[in-house]
Amino acid sequence: MKKERWGIDYHKLDIREVLDSIPMGVALIGLDLRIHTMNRFMEAITGVDREDAYGVPCRYILRNSLCTKKCPATENVGKEDSISVEGDIINLARQKIPVMINISELQNVDGQRVGFIETIEDISLVKEVDQKIQDPYHHYNIIGQSPQMEEIFSTLQLISQTDSSVFITGETGTGKDLLAEAIHHSSGRANGPFIKINCGALPENLLESELFGHRRGAFTGAIEDKPGRFRLANNGIIYLTEIGDLPLPLQVKLLTFLDDKEFYPLGSNKPVKSNARVIAATHRDLDEMVRQRTFRQDLMFRLKVVQIELPPLRERGDDIRLLMNHFVQHFAKTFNKRIKGFSSDAIPVMLNYPYPGNVRELRNIIEFAVNLCQDDTIHSAHLSSYLNESLAVNKPETVDRIRHPYYSPNPFLKRRSLSKGANPFDWDEMERHMIIEALAQSRGNRTGAAKLLGWGRSTFYRKMKKYRVG
Amino acid sequence: MTEKVLITIYGKDVAPRFDYTSEIFIASLNDGREVVESKTIVMTSASAEELCHMILSQGVTDVICGGIEDEFYQYLKWKRVRVLDSVIGPYEDVLELFLANRLAQGSNLFGA
Numbered sequence: 001m002k003k004e005r006w007g008i009d010y011h012k013l014d015i016r017e018v019l020d021s022i023p024m025g026v027a028l029i030g031l032d033l034r035i036h037t038m039n040r041f042m043e044a045i046t047g048v049d050r051e052d053a054y055g056v057p058c059r060y061i062l063r064n065s066l067c068t069k070k071c072p073a074t075e076n077v078g079k080e081d082s083i084s085v086e087g088d089i090i091n092l093a094r095q096k097i098p099v100m101i102n103i104s105e106l107q108n109v110d111g112q113r114v115g116f117i118e119t120i121e122d123i124s125l126v127k128e129v130d131q132k133i134q135d136p137y138h139h140y141n142i143i144g145q146s147p148q149m150e151e152i153f154s155t156l157q158l159i160s161q162t163d164s165s166v167f168i169t170g171e172t173g174t175g176k177d178l179l180a181e182a183i184h185h186s187s188g189r190a191n192g193p194f195i196k197i198n199c200g201a202l203p204e205n206l207l208e209s210e211l212f213g214h215r216r217g218a219f220t221g222a223i224e225d226k227p228g229r230f231r232l233a234n235n236g237i238i239y240l241t242e243i244g245d246l247p248l249p250l251q252v253k254l255l256t257f258l259d260d261k262e263f264y265p266l267g268s269n270k271p272v273k274s275n276a277r278v279i280a281a282t283h284r285d286l287d288e289m290v291r292q293r294t295f296r297q298d299l300m301f302r303l304k305v306v307q308i309e310l311p312p313l314r315e316r317g318d319d320i321r322l323l324m325n326h327f328v329q330h331f332a333k334t335f336n337k338r339i340k341g342f343s344s345d346a347i348p349v350m351l352n353y354p355y356p357g358n359v360r361e362l363r364n365i366i367e368f369a370v371n372l373c374q375d376d377t378i379h380s381a382h383l384s385s386y387l388n389e390s391l392a393v394n395k396p397e398t399v400d401r402i403r404h405p406y407y408s409p410n411p412f413l414k415r416r417s418l419s420k421g422a423n424p425f426d427w428d429e430m431e432r433h434m435i436i437e438a439l440a441q442s443r444g445n446r447t448g449a450a451k452l453l454g455w456g457r458s459t460f461y462r463k464m465k466k467y468r469v470g
Numbered sequence: 471m472t473e474k475v476l477i478t479i480y481g482k483d484v485a486p487r488f489d490y491t492s493e494i495f496i497a498s499l500n501d502g503r504e505v506v507e508s509k510t511i512v513m514t515s516a517s518a519e520e521l522c523h524m525i526l527s528q529g530v531t532d533v534i535c536g537g538i539e540d541e542f543y544q545y546l547k548w549k550r551v552r553v554l555d556s557v558i559g560p561y562e563d564v565l566e567l568f569l570a571n572r573l574a575q576g577s578n579l580f581g582a
Binding site for chain 2: 052057063068069093335
């Protein structure tokens with residue numbers, strides 16, 4: 001290979017910078033199958049810092065399903081072509097991610113084998129779509145067929161096409177995390193990283209370093225540069241859960257990021273740019289927090305560009321039954337039991353319980369019942385005693401879901417001031433405005449506007465006709 | 471209560487994945503945290519469900535493993551089994567650290 005061609009001096013290229021610009025996980029592995037280096041994408045997928053990965057056998061970092069059975073690297077020794085295989089990895093957050101692995105030999109200028117280059121591409125999106133085709137009530141791991149959920153599913157695609165901040169609210173256990181992941185998977189950033197951080201899990205100083213990173217020597221113990229989650233989420237999504245717990249000084253920093261798409265790592269006077277889309281969630285009442293001056297109003301406005309309120313389970317009607325069947329099948333398979341379903345005495349108990357812990361509570365109740373059940377049917381005796389007590393208090397015929405103590409009349413979807421006269425809860429009005437905005441952006445070009453919205457031309461024309469636009 | 475520790479193994483090292491473990495090492499400890507009995511078991515097939523069943527049926531109190539899916543991690547925790555996951559290194563050295571109360575989640579004995 002020539003040292004220099006078209007003005008590029010290959011020997012002077014910073015290999016890490018080159019690898020970081022590749023939009024998929026890349027690792028350079030030695031012949032001893034130990035990691036030499038990896039790019040930011042690989043750090044985001046595996047959850048491991050490259051400094052920590054250096055010198056460690058790759059099977060402990062990539063944790064691929066093929067590592068101990070049919071290692072793609074050793075299988076590829078001596079072959080000129082690269083090989084691609086499907087598998088899955090378990091990352092540091094204990095998530096199993098389906099991936100496409102590609103591995104090739106690395107040779108030096110003399111043609112000697114010096115190691116391997118392995119790329120990993122997250123294919124969860126493809127897998128989710130396959131699953132969705134098989135199950136019509138399954139949308140990116142969210143299960144539901146109630147009108148409220150159907151409406152959320154139909155809005156998902158639209159929300160995903162934009163880059164606006166999304167604010168998800170809902171009681172605990174309603175599936176805020178799943179919805180954030182669904183937005184990621186259905187968006188154009190699906191191939192980018194999805195970085196989740198719980199703002200309430202870390203003390204303020206650690207959280208700042210975790211979110212925005214730090215420079216070496218910024219504080220005692222900062223022995224090396226840390227990129228921070230915002231930088232790792234470049235071209236992807238950063239999901240800030242429990243945003244209500246974000247300390248006030250960091251709220252200012254987040255505000256600056258939302259405005260300028262750049263931030264200053266701790267101890268640095270050089271701004272770092274990141275093209276990360278922000279999704280935030282909380283179960284707290286942010287309006288109340290703003291009134292109490294524990295949350296900045298300007299930040300709340302910036303986060304609430306698109307707001308989605310997940311309905312509590314007790315308002316989702318038949319979804320309870322759908323979820324019951326799903327979880328019983330899931331746990332029966334997990335624990336290797338032959339349970340077919342619920343007996344007639346267990347069903348009313350399950351259907352009339354108010355589920356203050358929502359889907360998560362329902363899941364736990366069924367997990368408990370499946371563990372306890374030695375039969376092929378779950379009876380009321382297998383359910384926690386507090387459920388049976390609840391049925392005695394709330395007889396089926398007297399349960400009034402609207403007047404239920406847990407009921408809160410929240411609209412499920414809001415978008416902040418689309419226009420002065422628009423009803424913020426009217427989806428038709430929102431769609432109409434999106435069409436008008438898209439047309440304005442594309443200077444009246446309908447094909448361009450349809451493309452902007454991620455719709456087909458026929459869908460666009462049908463909706464234009466429906467809303468009498470143009 | 472005496473402790474019983476299970477390490478998922480791959481050759482001489484901790485197995486990288488819990489669900490693909492086909493060999494396990496189990497050690498019973500006395501009150502002085504010394505190994506009084508140990509055995510290595512080869513599983514008939516690798517499966518996270520079977521491994522969970524084995525952990526519970528053997529009365530294991532502590533599990534040391536590599537990557538584990540959250541579902542099984544939470545299940546074992548719920549069953550009051552302590553789990554130290556993402557552990558990297560030769561299992562005998564890992565056991566030594568564990569006995570000395572110096573092993574933590576994510577301990578890396580191969581690190582540079």
